[in-house]
Amino acid sequence: MALIVKKFGGSSVATTEKIMAVARRVLADKKPEDKVVVVVSAMGDTTDDLIQLAKGVTDKPYGREMDMLLATGEQVSIAILAMAFASLGQPSVSLTGCQAGIDTNNAFNKGKIKAVKPDRVLAELAAGKIVVVAGFQGVTADGDITTLGRGGSDTTAVALAGAMQADVCEIFTDVDGVYSADPRVVKTARRMKEITYNEMLEMARLGAVVMQPRSVEMGKHYGVPIHVRSTFSREPGTIIREVYTVEEKEFIIRGVTHDSNVAKVAILGVPDRPGIAYKVFSALAQANIDVDMIVQSIRNADKNINDIVFTIAQPDLPMARQIIEEVGKTIGVLGVVVDENVAKVSVVGAGMYGSPGIAAAMFGALSDAGVNIEVISTSEISISCLIQADKVKEAVGAIHARFFKDENNAK
Amino acid sequence: MALIVKKFGGSSVATTEKIMAVARRVLADKKPEDKVVVVVSAMGDTTDDLIQLAKGVTDKPYGREMDMLLATGEQVSIAILAMAFASLGQPSVSLTGCQAGIDTNNAFNKGKIKAVKPDRVLAELAAGKIVVVAGFQGVTADGDITTLGRGGSDTTAVALAGAMQADVCEIFTDVDGVYSADPRVVKTARRMKEITYNEMLEMARLGAVVMQPRSVEMGKHYGVPIHVRSTFSREPGTIIREVYTVEEKEFIIRGVTHDSNVAKVAILGVPDRPGIAYKVFSALAQANIDVDMIVQSIRNADKNINDIVFTIAQPDLPMARQIIEEVGKTIGVLGVVVDENVAKVSVVGAGMYGSPGIAAAMFGALSDAGVNIEVISTSEISISCLIQADKVKEAVGAIHARFFKDENNAK
Numbered sequence: 001m002a003l004i005v006k007k008f009g010g011s012s013v014a015t016t017e018k019i020m021a022v023a024r025r026v027l028a029d030k031k032p033e034d035k036v037v038v039v040v041s042a043m044g045d046t047t048d049d050l051i052q053l054a055k056g057v058t059d060k061p062y063g064r065e066m067d068m069l070l071a072t073g074e075q076v077s078i079a080i081l082a083m084a085f086a087s088l089g090q091p092s093v094s095l096t097g098c099q100a101g102i103d104t105n106n107a108f109n110k111g112k113i114k115a116v117k118p119d120r121v122l123a124e125l126a127a128g129k130i131v132v133v134a135g136f137q138g139v140t141a142d143g144d145i146t147t148l149g150r151g152g153s154d155t156t157a158v159a160l161a162g163a164m165q166a167d168v169c170e171i172f173t174d175v176d177g178v179y180s181a182d183p184r185v186v187k188t189a190r191r192m193k194e195i196t197y198n199e200m201l202e203m204a205r206l207g208a209v210v211m212q213p214r215s216v217e218m219g220k221h222y223g224v225p226i227h228v229r230s231t232f233s234r235e236p237g238t239i240i241r242e243v244y245t246v247e248e249k250e251f252i253i254r255g256v257t258h259d260s261n262v263a264k265v266a267i268l269g270v271p272d273r274p275g276i277a278y279k280v281f282s283a284l285a286q287a288n289i290d291v292d293m294i295v296q297s298i299r300n301a302d303k304n305i306n307d308i309v310f311t312i313a314q315p316d317l318p319m320a321r322q323i324i325e326e327v328g329k330t331i332g333v334l335g336v337v338v339d340e341n342v343a344k345v346s347v348v349g350a351g352m353y354g355s356p357g358i359a360a361a362m363f364g365a366l367s368d369a370g371v372n373i374e375v376i377s378t379s380e381i382s383i384s385c386l387i388q389a390d391k392v393k394e395a396v397g398a399i400h401a402r403f404f405k406d407e408n409n410a411k
Numbered sequence: 412m413a414l415i416v417k418k419f420g421g422s423s424v425a426t427t428e429k430i431m432a433v434a435r436r437v438l439a440d441k442k443p444e445d446k447v448v449v450v451v452s453a454m455g456d457t458t459d460d461l462i463q464l465a466k467g468v469t470d471k472p473y474g475r476e477m478d479m480l481l482a483t484g485e486q487v488s489i490a491i492l493a494m495a496f497a498s499l500g501q502p503s504v505s506l507t508g509c510q511a512g513i514d515t516n517n518a519f520n521k522g523k524i525k526a527v528k529p530d531r532v533l534a535e536l537a538a539g540k541i542v543v544v545a546g547f548q549g550v551t552a553d554g555d556i557t558t559l560g561r562g563g564s565d566t567t568a569v570a571l572a573g574a575m576q577a578d579v580c581e582i583f584t585d586v587d588g589v590y591s592a593d594p595r596v597v598k599t600a601r602r603m604k605e606i607t608y609n610e611m612l613e614m615a616r617l618g619a620v621v622m623q624p625r626s627v628e629m630g631k632h633y634g635v636p637i638h639v640r641s642t643f644s645r646e647p648g649t650i651i652r653e654v655y656t657v658e659e660k661e662f663i664i665r666g667v668t669h670d671s672n673v674a675k676v677a678i679l680g681v682p683d684r685p686g687i688a689y690k691v692f693s694a695l696a697q698a699n700i701d702v703d704m705i706v707q708s709i710r711n712a713d714k715n716i717n718d719i720v721f722t723i724a725q726p727d728l729p730m731a732r733q734i735i736e737e738v739g740k741t742i743g744v745l746g747v748v749v750d751e752n753v754a755k756v757s758v759v760g761a762g763m764y765g766s767p768g769i770a771a772a773m774f775g776a777l778s779d780a781g782v783n784i785e786v787i788s789t790s791e792i793s794i795s796c797l798i799q800a801d802k803v804k805e806a807v808g809a810i811h812a813r814f815f816k817d818e819n820n821a822k
Contacts, residue, residue, distance in 0.1 A: 016467025023468075050487070056427025057434075057491055058498040065497070068505050069490035072483035076461070079480035080468055086476070087469040094479050099554055120554075143510055143531070 001033040003125075003166045007040070007135060007157035012172055012231040013077050014044030016084075022231075023084035026130065029234070035125040037166075039135045039157040040081055042073025064108045067137070067147045071097070074134035074153075082132045092130045095120060097137035097145070101163075102156060104138035104146045111138050111146030113155065113218075116163035133160060151212030158215045162222025168239075169219065169226050171211065176230035177237035178203070178210050181256040181400045185393055190404065192238050192254065193246055199254045199350050200240045202382045206346040207259030216240060252358060253349040253403040258396050260343040260389055262292070263317040264374070265310055267324060269334025272304040276331055280308065283323050289316045293344070293377040293386060305334070309375055311386060314340055342374065343392045346384040347399060353380050361402055369398035412444040414536075414577045418451070418546060418568035423583055423642040424488050425455030427495075433642075434495035437541065440645070446536040448577075450546045450568040451492055453484025475519045478548070478558045482508070485545035485564075493543045503541045506531060508548035508556070512574075513567060515549035515557045522549050522557030524566065524629075527574035544571060562623030569626045573633025579650075580630065580637050582622065587641035588648030589614070589621050592667040592811045596804055601815065603649045603665065604657055610665045610761050611651045613793045617757040618670030627651060663769060664760040664814040669807050671754040671800055673703070674728040675785065676721055678735060680745025683715040687742055691719065694734050700727045704755070704788040704797060716745070720786055722797060725751055753785065754803045757795040758810060764791050772813055780809035 006026060013019050022038075030036055050069050054061035078094035085092035101117030124131045135153025138146050148155050154171055161169035178200065179189040195203075197220035204213040210228055219226045219240060229237030270276055277296070284291055293311040312320050317338060324336050345366075352358045359376075362383055366373055371394060375386035387395055417437060424430050433449075441447055461480050465472035489505035496503035512528030535542045546564025549557050559566050565582055572580035589611065590600040606614075608631035615624045621639055630637045630651060640648030681687055688707070695702055704722040723731050728749060735747050756777075763769045770787075773794055777784055782805060786797035798806055 016464060020468055053427060053487070053491060054494055057431055057495040060498075061494070065490045065493045065505055068493070068507075069487060072486045072490075075483045075486070076464070076480060079476045079483075080464060082476045082479070083465055083472070084468040087471070094476055096479075096556075145507075 001035065002031070002168070003035045003164060004168055004170060005037045005039060005157050005161035005164070005166045006170045006172060007153055008038065008172045008231060009153065009174075010041040010044055010046070011174055013040050013081065016080060019043075019077070019080050020084050023081060023088055023090070025231075027085075027088060027090055030130075037121060037125070037131045037133060037160060037164075038081065039133045039153055039160065040074065040077045041135050041153040042070075043077050043080075046073040046076065062109050064144060067108045067111075067145050070147050071134070071137045071145045074136055078132045078134045085130055085132070090130055091128055092132060093124045094132040094134070095124075096134050097156065098139035098143075100131075100133045100160065102138035102159065104140060104148070106140040106142070106144065106146065108144075108146055110149035111140075113138060113148070113159050116159050118160060118163050121160065122164065151215055154212060154215040155218060158218045158222070158224060158226060161224045162218060165222075166224060169224050171215075171226060171228050172231040173210070173228060174231065175210060175228075176233055176235060177228055178208070178240070178255070180254065180404055181396055182208070182258065185258070185396050186256070186400045188404070189400065193236075194239045194241060194244050195254060196244070196350055197240055197242060198381060199348055202348045202379065203255050203257050206348060206382060206384060207257040207344065208255065211240070252351040252355045253347045255348045256345065256396055256400045256403070257348060258343060258345045258392050260392055261314050262311045262342055262344050262386070263314045264339040264342045264386060265312065265317075265320060265324060266337040266339075267308045267328060267333050267335075268337065269299055269305045270308050271332060272298075272306050277308065279331060280324065280327055283327050284312075284320060287319055287323055289320050289323075293375050293384065295375050295377070311342070311344065311375070341389045342386050343389045344384050344386055345392065345395045345399060346382050347403065348382045350381050352383070359383050362399055365398040365402040366395055369394045371395045371398070412446065413442070413579070414446045414575060415579055415581060416448045416450060416568050416572035416575070416577045417581045417583060418564055419449065419583045419642060420564065420585075421452040421455055421458070422585055424451050424492065427491060430454075430488070430491050430495050434492060434499055434501070436642075438496075438499060438501055441541075448532060448536070448542045448544060448571060448575075449492065450544045450564055450571065451485065451488045452546050452564040453481075454488050454491075457484040457487065473520050475555060478519050478522075478556050481558050482545070482548045482556045485547055489543045489545045496541055496543070501541055502539055503543060504535050505543040505545075506535075507545050508567065509550035509554075511542075511544040511571065513549035513570065515551060515559070517551040517553070517555065517557065519555075519557055521560035522551075524549060524559070524570050527570050529571060529575050532571065533575065562626060565623060565626035566629060569629045569633070569635060569637060572635045573629060576633075577635060580635050582626075582637060582639050583642040584621070584639060585642065586621060586639075587644055587646060588639055589619070589651070589666070591665065591815055592807055593619070593669065596669070596807050597667070597811045599815070600811065604647070605650045605652060605655050606665060607655070607761055608651055608653060609792060610759055613759045613790065614666050614668050617759060617793060617795060618668040618672075618755065619666065622651070663762040663766045664758045666759045667756065667807050667811045667814070668759060669754060669756045669803050671803055672725050673722045673753055673755050673797070674725045674731075675750040675753045675797060676723060676728075676731060676735060677748040677750075678719045678739060678744050679748065680710055680716045681719050682743060683717050688719065690742060691735065691738055694738050695723075695731060698730055698734055700731050700734075704786050704795060706786050706788070722753070722755065722786070752800045753797050754800045755795050755797055756803065756806045756810060757793050758814065759793045761792050763794070770794050773810055776809040776813040777806055780805045782806045782809070
């Protein structure tokens with residue numbers, strides 16, 4: 001017997017026909033003794049349609065009432081999927097986030113799961129039913145409906161799987177696994193059979209869009225393997241887990257990622273005094289702006305002034321610029337320069353620490369491809385380079401070819 | 412200060428523009444110190460659309476999952492209306508049936524309210540908010556979502572008003588009150604300022620479609636006045652209450668109703684023995700078929716056989732016919748004759764008991780109009796005649812003219 005949580009996203013349940021296909025797929029994969037929980041998102045564009053509806057009455061479509069509204073999307077999906085199972089003769093029951101025991105804090109629109117109380121889910125499974133749970137939603141201690149923000153249905157699935165100590169959480173999606181690079185950019189990218197939580201987290205942080213970091217963190221926290229696989233194929237995909245269990249040809253580098261949604265900010269001529277960096281970055285932190293790739297360099301040692309360069313997400317740029325210009329006036333700087341025409345390419349691999357030459361190989365690949373490096377930053381399991389945005393494709397391709405050269409046709 | 416529950420139906424909230432209009436209307440009518448609860452139905456055709464969606468996966472669209480599905484309709488309305496209030500600067504909060512404390516039994520699709528626990532509603536009102544509640548839905552002791560069946564949003568509104576001892580429950584609808592006859596049939600029908608619960612119940616039972624009997628019964632049970640009024644006008648409508656409070660020109664007859672959704676069943680040559688009627692009508696009761704206007708007449712006294720005639724709702728006819736034919740065989744009857752081409756016209760008025768001549772006046776009006784009476788039945792506050800269906804309009808017109816003759820132009 002296996003206890004399995006499966007999650008299907010909005011495009012997998014976009015129509016009643018697709019919902020019937022999901023129901024048939026789940027039944028085809030289910031062994032008689034398996035206990036199965038299916039987490040679903042809202043049908044197709046439902047969430048966008050509801051947001052449009054809200055815009056008919058308010059120009060501030062967020063807060064508690066928005067979650068009340070958006071939660072209906074998943075509630076429709078679960079009811080229809082449970083009916084689909086019933087029409088195929090499979091006992092089934094649908095549960096809202098609240099009914100499934102997904103308890104959150106009261107941060108509407110971006111609720112955080114505080115606890116999962118799967119008593120009802122377990123009771124329905126014990127009664128022989130497939131349990132269909134609304135993803136993306138939870139309930140506060142006051143009984144108010146919350147939604148979990150981007151990637152929320154994945155979070156629901158992994159959290160439920162963790163709380164129930166499920167054998168695996170399967171995330172069905174329109175790609176068939178996690179690749180060594182974005183297959184739309186690198187044709188020879190190879191699908192991994194397994195990847196560790198830490199590697200997946202680093203890849204997600206550095207631009208891989210397969211899974212939101214939050215869900216991976218939750219899988220790591222609970223030790224639940226996450227199987228990323230295709231809705232449209234019965235082939236296995238990629239399993240995210242703590243340590244490898246299958247023998248794969250060893251790669252120090254597991255993946256090459258890129259992120260074009262970045263902007264560079266350079267503060268020129270910053271006085272070299274204690275507390276200056278603190279002033280700059282605490283002002284950004286107060287505005288909830290994440291800062292990445294910080295580099296400080298000496299501009300003029302005689303005058304004791306430095307340059308500080310860092311990157312942020314592009315949507316944060318207008319607010320960051322305003323903050324930095326204000327702070328800059330109070331501390332006295334030469335100027336602030338911003339550049340949106342940049343991108344970050346990275347290599348990720350848990351084995352790179354203690355493997356000299358990885359950085360050199362990456363820089364060499366970029367150099368051979370004629371790509372200039374503007375900023376470099378490293379973590380224990382990654383190296384990132386900031387480059388000009390229009391060079392992303394060549395850069396990712398060149399780095400991937402360097403590290404996966406024997407595997408060009410192995411996909 | 413007044414505590415007021417207002418209910419707006421699906422056509423009043425069919426679009427975001429109409430929802431904004433409802434929000435403005437509620438605010439325009441609200442005195443600063445008033446506490447207001449607004450109960451709403453699903454937007455326009457939402458419920459029908461959801462039923463169609465369910466038909467995409469099952470040919471049995473009912474049961475628990477159907478309520479899970481349909482409840483989303485009202486949940487969308489309440490969120491949008493609460494946002495509309497917010498956009499007008501009015502603090503507001505939306506509550507599902509569950510959150511508003513509408514506890515029901517677990518009869519899915521036709522849940523009955525067992526208790527109303529309005530603690531949350533009262534707390535939000537005390538905090539200065541307009542509380543927007545989803546009509547038509549409740550929750551079982553197990554936390555499952557139920558819907559309340561036809562007229563369910565009215566029931567929610569009246570039950571909430573009763574539990575909170577509200578001053579009035581206002582039902583906003585597309586007619587501007589309760590009329591002495593259907594205004595589409597009788598042009599001179601007059602709107603009543605007030606009507607008693609019992610009269611309204613009898614009129615609803617006999618074909619008036621303004622309010623479902625269940626909501627009126629609940630108003631009577633709690634002693635909450637129900638104000639039936641127009642969404643599109645600020646004129647007062649009709650108040651349903653225990654006793655009249657305003658002086659109206661006294662009418663013994665309050666209304667003339669008609670019901671074309673009836674069928675006549677005649678069992679011919681029934682043996683005149685004790686227990687025969689019991690056999691017939693208990694078989695119908697077991698099949699949940701409501702029987703009305705029962706008349707037994709002697710067919711042949713020498714042979715000790717009678718005829719039994721009764722009426723039922725037309726949709727029940729196929730099943731009733733089958734049951735009666737089976738019972739007829741076991742007791743030995745001459746035959747069963749059914750007629751769908753009939754209608755019932757009635758006069759209703761609490762004052763008719765002890766006012767001789769009402770029945771005679773009604774029969775006279777029908778006779779003068781050339782309408783033949785097939786069956787007559789009476790209650791304490793009504794007299795009904797079964798007639799041929801194609802005579803309904805003349806019959807209602809003639810009776811109304813007879814009893815309201817001084818008021819022909821008073822509307």
